[in-house]
Amino acid sequence: MHFKSLQNVIWNLIFYKIILVRKNLVYELIRNDIFNIEASDKFDFINDLLNSNHAALKHAVTSLVSVISSTLKGVEYLIHNNNPSIM
Numbered sequence: 001m002h003f004k005s006l007q008n009v010i011w012n013l014i015f016y017k018i019i020l021v022r023k024n025l026v027y028e029l030i031r032n033d034i035f036n037i038e039a040s041d042k043f044d045f046i047n048d049l050l051n052s053n054h055a056a057l058k059h060a061v062t063s064l065v066s067v068i069s070s071t072l073k074g075v076e077y078l079i080h081n082n083n084p085s086i087m
Contacts, residue, residue: 022067025067026067026074030073030077035049043080047085065086
């Protein structure tokens with residue numbers, strides 16, 4: 001196997017490992033109801049976080065919403081009861 005081919009295989013393995021880790025992270029966040037959406041049947045907690053005056057908190061929550069919405073199960077979680085208010 002040529003070095004270039006081996007390098008491509010290694011990069012592909014790393015890429016798929018990252019995808020798998022991200023997917024597992026999303027499933028774990030949903031399972032733990034990170035935004036308290038399923039337990040409360042509301043979006044109050046996440047809306048309070050997003051309406052905070054702290055820029056770093058808004059950035060972190062927005063990034064987390066982005067990661068969660070990267071999977072179908074995550075999108076379903078964020079539109080709980082067909083409420084797309086977070087999306």
